[in-house]
Amino acid sequence: MKQYLDLCQRIVDEGVWVENERTGKRCLTVINADLTYDVSKGEFPLVTTRKSYWKSAIAEILGYLRGYDNAADFRALGTKTWDANANNNPAWLNNVHRKGEDDMGLCYGAIGRAFPKPDGGHIDLLKQIIEDLTKGVDNRGEILTFYHPGAFHMACLRPCMYSHHFSLLGDTLYLNSTQRSCDVPLGLNFNMVQVYVLLAIVAQITGHKAGQAFHKIVNAHIYEDQLELMRDVQLQREPYALPTLKINPDIKSLEDIETWVTMDDFSVEGYQFHEPIAYPFSV
Numbered sequence: 001m002k003q004y005l006d007l008c009q010r011i012v013d014e015g016v017w018v019e020n021e022r023t024g025k026r027c028l029t030v031i032n033a034d035l036t037y038d039v040s041k042g043e044f045p046l047v048t049t050r051k052s053y054w055k056s057a058i059a060e061i062l063g064y065l066r067g068y069d070n071a072a073d074f075r076a077l078g079t080k081t082w083d084a085n086a087n088n089n090p091a092w093l094n095n096v097h098r099k100g101e102d103d104m105g106l107c108y109g110a111i112g113r114a115f116p117k118p119d120g121g122h123i124d125l126l127k128q129i130i131e132d133l134t135k136g137v138d139n140r141g142e143i144l145t146f147y148h149p150g151a152f153h154m155a156c157l158r159p160c161m162y163s164h165h166f167s168l169l170g171d172t173l174y175l176n177s178t179q180r181s182c183d184v185p186l187g188l189n190f191n192m193v194q195v196y197v198l199l200a201i202v203a204q205i206t207g208h209k210a211g212q213a214f215h216k217i218v219n220a221h222i223y224e225d226q227l228e229l230m231r232d233v234q235l236q237r238e239p240y241a242l243p244t245l246k247i248n249p250d251i252k253s254l255e256d257i258e259t260w261v262t263m264d265d266f267s268v269e270g271y272q273f274h275e276p277i278a279y280p281f282s283v
């Protein structure tokens with residue numbers, strides 16, 4: 001929690017105003033942040049200085065792991081976070097590749113579960129990683145990437161947290177996740193939860209202990225219409241102790257994740273938080 005608040009304060013104190021063409025808004029921006037979550041100690045990085053919608057965040061990462069490319073599928077899992085990008089962005093609505101209502105196009109899991117090969121066909125990157133890790137293999141390239149510049153014109157958004165690199169040291173699994181662009185008041189609440197959950201659940205289904213997750217952010221920003229709420233409300237609050245996350249121990253394979261897992265398989269204990277803050281969202 002301290003590392004999150006420190007980053008927010010750093011943006012307020014040292015950020016530089018940058019015009020963003022896609023949203024038509026200015027963003028107070030810093031470059032480079034490194035956050036660490038110790039999953040081995042159960043340090044679940046849930047924001048306490050406002051109500052954080054952790055179920056929505058877990059539903060998002062679950063949808064990516066399932067290869068979803070449709071906001072309706074995300075809603076069925078328990079999150080509306082893709083509705084706006086799929087259905088309210090004029091550039092995407094006019095894109096000839098959009099396959100109709102709720103389509104997100106070729107991004108995130110649609111790439112990671114079926115990465116197009118230059119010589120034809122696809123690779124299921126996640127399946128291959130899970131198979132390797134289950135056998136105790138780390139080939140120093142166990143990388144789940146959602147980043148395919150050749151597909152950007154066929155997607156509603158480029159992936160923000162675009163790479164998840166798993167590593168084994170003995171029986172302990174580590175994760176390095178990289179994010180190119182970060183909406184710190186809104187997106188990062190979710191992204192911290194997602195990095196933690198991704199390491200915890202992949203360790204669980206591959207039979208390893210979870211170690212640390214390292215989260216690298218390149219462009220970290222606060223949109224101009226979020227700044228006042230962050231500086232004058234959220235940053236004035238004292239954080240509470242971190243809660244803990246429980247994951248159903250019956251989840252044992254990638255197939256379980258693909259077939260029956262729901263938000264009921266996750267629970268958070270001891271979550272004490274301050275009043276909700278409704279930050280403006282930029283499409």
Ligand SMILES: Nc1nc(=O)c2c([nH]1)NC[C@@H]1CN(c3ccc(C(=O)N[C@@H](CCC(=O)O)C(=O)O)cc3)CN21
Binds near residue numbers: 079085278282
């Ligand atoms: N500008 C922007 N910021 C983002 O964080 C973001 C995007 N766009 N587009 C793609 C996804 C969608 N994500 C989202 C979308 C909406 C919320 C949001 O509205 N959160 C509210 C309410 C959440 C709820 O009720 O479930 C929040 O207070 O956290 C968060 C992340 C993260 N990503």
Ligand SMILES: O=c1ccn([C@H]2C[C@H](O)[C@@H](COP(=O)(O)O)O2)c(=O)[nH]1
Binds near residue numbers: 187
């Ligand atoms: O998981 C996510 C997804 C998106 N974001 C934010 C970061 C930016 O504010 C926008 C994406 O805009 P680009 O112009 O494509 O950079 O969404 C996030 O923080 N986390």
